[in-house]
Amino acid sequence: MRKRNPNQRKDNKERTERKTRPGKRPFTDRRQNKPAPPQYSDKIQSNQGKKEDDGLIRLNRYIANSGVCSRRDADKLIAAGEITVNGKVVTEMGFKVKPEDKVIYKGKRLNREKPVYVLLNKPKGFITTMEDPKGRRTVMELVKHAAEERIFPVGRLDRDTTGLIMLTNDGDLAKILSHPSGKTQKIYHVELDKPITERDFNTIVNKEFELEDGPVDLDGINIISEDRKRLGVELHSGRNRIVRRMFEHFNYEVIKLDRTVFAGLTKIDLPRGKWRYLDEKELRRLKYFK
Secondary structure (H helix, E strand, C coil), rough: CCCCCCCCCHHHHHHHHHCCCCCCCCCCCCCCCCCCCCCCCHHCCCCCCCCCHHCEEHHHHHHCCCCCCCHHHHHHHHHHHCCCCCCCEECCCCCCECCCCCEEEHHHHHHHCCCCCEEEECCCCCCCCCCCCCCCCCCCCCCCCCCCCCCCECCCCCCCCCEEEEEEHHHHHHHHHHHHHHCCCCCEEEECCCCCCCHHHHHHCCCCCHHHHCCCEEEEECCCCCCCCCEEEEEECCCCCCCHHHHCCCCCCEEEEEEEEEECCCCCCCCHHHHHHHHHHHHHHHCCCE
C-alpha cells in the first residue's frame, strides 16, 4: 500500500484556509452547482429592487416614451440643455420626473404615453411618412383609429411598394429596427418585367456588383416561378429603394414589390390595407431576442 505523505494533510489545510481568508472569495463545491452571488458596488445595491411605479420616471425614458427619439438620443438632448422641466433647464443624467411635471422640448410639452405597436399591411398608393406637403395619401390615414397616442412609421416603403410596416411611439425600438446595426430581417416578393437571366442571377448571388452608393447587403435570393420573373429577396439594408435599384442596375423593371416579412413578423391573417396590434410574444422577441 502506498504511504501518504505526512505533510500532505497539512498542505491541504493551508490551501483551504487561504481560500476562505477574509477578502477572498469563499471556496464552493462545484458539484452543488450554486453560482457565486453577484458582486455589486454600494451605489448599485442601493438601487436594487426600486421600480418606476413609485410615480417617478427617468427623464430620458419619459422623452423616449413621448415619441420624440430613443433614450440614447434623449440623453444627448438633456446634455445639450434642450429640455426644461417645470421651467428649469435640466442637464443631469439620471434625473427623474413625475407624471404631472411639465417637460418641454422645442416649445412643446411632452406627454408620457403608453407604448403602442401596430403592424400594417400597406397597400399601393400610400407613402410612408407622417404627413405630405403635396397632399398625397400617407400610411397615417390607414391607422388613424389605431391609437390616441402619436405613433410614427418605422423604416419606409415607397409609394408603389406594398407589404409590412410597423408603427409605434417607442423611440428605442424604432431606432433598433431602423439602424443597419440592428440587422432587421426583410423579405420581399419581386415581380420583374422579363425573366432574369442565369448570368445576372449568379452575379447577384455572388455579390459581384455594386450600386452608386455602395454594395448591397444581400442575405439571400431565389427564383420562385417557372418563368423566372418572380423572385424572393432577403436583406437587412434600409437604404432607399434598394430592391428596385438593384434590379434596375441589371436593366430590369420591378412590376410588383411586396414586403412579406419584417423583423420576423409576417402577413398571415393580415389583409392588404389592414392593421393589428403586436402581441406580447412578438414584442418580447423584438425587444430581447433580436
